[in-house]
Amino acid sequence: MKASPQDQRSLLDVADIDRRLVVANAQRTNPPQVARIHELQAQRQTQTHELTVRAGARDDIQAEIARVESDVNTARTRLERDEQRLTAASAKEAVALENEIASLRRRMSSLEDTELEAMERLEAAEAEVEQTRAAIAATNEEGARLSAEAKELVADATTAIEGLDRDRAAVLGRVPEALSTLYDRIARNGVGAGLFRESMCNACRVILTASDVATIRSAADDEVLFCPECGAILVRTEDSGL
């Protein structure tokens, strides 16, 4: 195929646009934040489970304290009743009542120790619940921030793609249809065009053999050449060193 050196050079601009389109498309379909967002989703699931377990442990201690307090109240009521009865008791009754009062006092003292110990455990359990709540809030905050960043990146990429598509159509519209069709066909499966420079195809970055370079050197300026390695249209300019 024949094409003017100028039209062939335009293909290098299109190839550059295509390179930027690949980057923008990757950014749009898979912004870099996505992997971390997935990690955070899994992390939140673990943390939510941990919160359920820790809140359950705290509730158990609260129930335990309520039981102990109820036992203390029962013992106190009986103690008060016994002390009341003691004022009008016979000597024989008094001995039995005094024994019971002493026993109730020991029981109350023991229950109060139990309650104190449970209160300490409750404090630790509540701290663990708060710690998990704070961790979940931090996870949610990072997730929201990254999602917003990703959304912005996708929007930017979409705008960039629209602009690049317009530029691409404009540049390709200025070259003969046969050449633009040829370019598009090659670009569907790889790089459409590359600069030939210092014996190298810049589309695939392979150094061509001396005999390939000799063929390129002897070709007419308006002859469309192809890289023998990658099939891209090989474009010659004054930078080619021919």
Ligand SMILES: [Zn+2]
């Ligand atoms: Zn090549």
